[in-house]
Amino acid sequence: MEFSVLTVNPAKVETACLVVPLFADGDLLSAAAQLDDASERLIAQLLERGDFSPELANVQLIPFAPGLAAERLMLVGLGKRDKFNEGALRKALDAAFGALAKLPVDSVAVAFTDADIDDRDVAWNAQMTLESATRAVYRFTQCKSTPAEAPQLAQVEVLIDDAGQVDAAKAGARIGAALGDGVNLARTLGNLPGNICTPSYLASQAETLAGESDGTLTTEILDEAALESLGAGALLAVGQGSAEPSRLIVMKYQGADDPDEAPHVLVGKGITFDTGGISIKPGAGMDEMKFDMCGAASVFGTMKSVIALKPKLNVIALVASAENMPDGRAIKPGDIVTTLKGLTVEILNTDAEGRLVLCDALAYAERFQPASVVDIATLTGACVIALGDHASGLFSNDDDLALDLLDAGENAWDRAWHMPLWDDYQAQLDSNFADLANIGGRPAGSITAACFLSRFAESYPWAHLDIAGTAWDSGKQKGASGRPVGLLTRYLLDREGERVVTSEA
Known part of the structure; x- marks a missing residue:
């Protein structure tokens, strides 16, 4: 425009x-x-x-x-x-x-x-x-x-x-x-059907985006062989029941004068279609599970905005992408997988797969020694019950980061609501057979999902945005919303503004 x-x-x-x-x-x-x-x-x-x-x-x-x-x-x-x-x-x-x-x-x-x-x-x-x-x-x-x-x-x-x-x-x-x-790029990726928008398709879109960036954005695509060598057992477990190979997509934007300046990392959940796996979902409305990669879509949309605005900071985008299908090779309830961080996870419900791909991506983010990490995911139906379709759920291990994201949401009018992440909830993830379970029962479902992710984000300021209620609209106007591209972009622009103020001081 x-x-x-x-x-x-x-x-x-x-x-x-x-x-x-x-x-x-x-x-x-x-x-x-x-x-x-x-x-x-x-x-x-x-x-x-x-x-x-x-x-x-x-x-x-x-x-x-x-x-x-x-x-x-x-x-x-x-x-x-x-x-x-x-x-x-x-x-x-x-x-x-x-x-x-x-x-x-x-x-x-x-x-x-x-x-x-x-x-x-x-x-x-x-x-x-x-x-x-x-x-x-x-x-x-x-x-x-x-x-x-x-x-x-x-x-x-x-x-x-x-x-x-x-x-x-x-x-x-x-x-x-x-x-x-x-926002429009995020909407398009979200609206594409699962037979087109696969993990490999998202990887190709990252390369396309890099080609449009005048050299400010580079990409690295980790295929299944690379993920296995890395030890990303949770991400691979989710996709092992699908004919579509899983991918970890890495996009690096270099905007700061100092290439070694600590980057801000965005992590997107890229489940390109979610049947629920062996814990299969009801048939009604399952077509909308193509939207389960809207967290990844919002990361792509934000990176498109970033390369257009060219802020003077470093940003890394990680997209953990897989297709969750109920094949004969698919993970089963009771299976135990080893994550990239080394923690073992007992899978009690294969429909709680988003946290499994994200936990390996969060562990991967450690290598960048990030200034902040924000993951974005259509993670829990419980968040829809809690907040409806107006606000995204925000969880964080750092109060300053949480406030920065809340302010960004207010400024962009793409708002979030701060939810608790208390240690009291962590015990719901206890497992008799592994380091932790991938679900914590019905009570406080969105909180225990965030608690699960927090176990893999202990070494840096981290926040989690549950966009299950805000990522798409149902009914006659069915379609991806493009949220929270506005919130994320404003958050990054605000970080650039902080750098300017600091350098002038």
């Missing part, structure tokens, strides 16, 4: 569609007031007659507006001022760009920076605008024999009042466009 920032009178902007927000109470915002004057009170009359109600996310297209250079005018409701917040702005933006994506327009000018939110600046507003625009034009068409016509929208002009804020608005829009592209 291309963008520009303008400070001209909105009535003089030549564009296919001019988009202005309106509150349900109080005076018109700056751009709307200027347009109202130029159009002989068109907007005020529509409001006075009740022809347009500025309820939140209500959209009305006016095909022709006298006195304006724009071909069309679109009004977007923001609701009441005292209820307006970040979530309301996102809803209004998504409604506007969703409507625009259906129109035969290739460029638009939008005045959403008029809609101020406490503690949010013009850069944040511009970021949200471009992110919403980029997400709105996304269509999954790879598997359609006759794809629907793609949206024409390709150019967004951000209108602002203050010429002194142009640079800030451009910086925010640049982040938003990169985030939107990253």
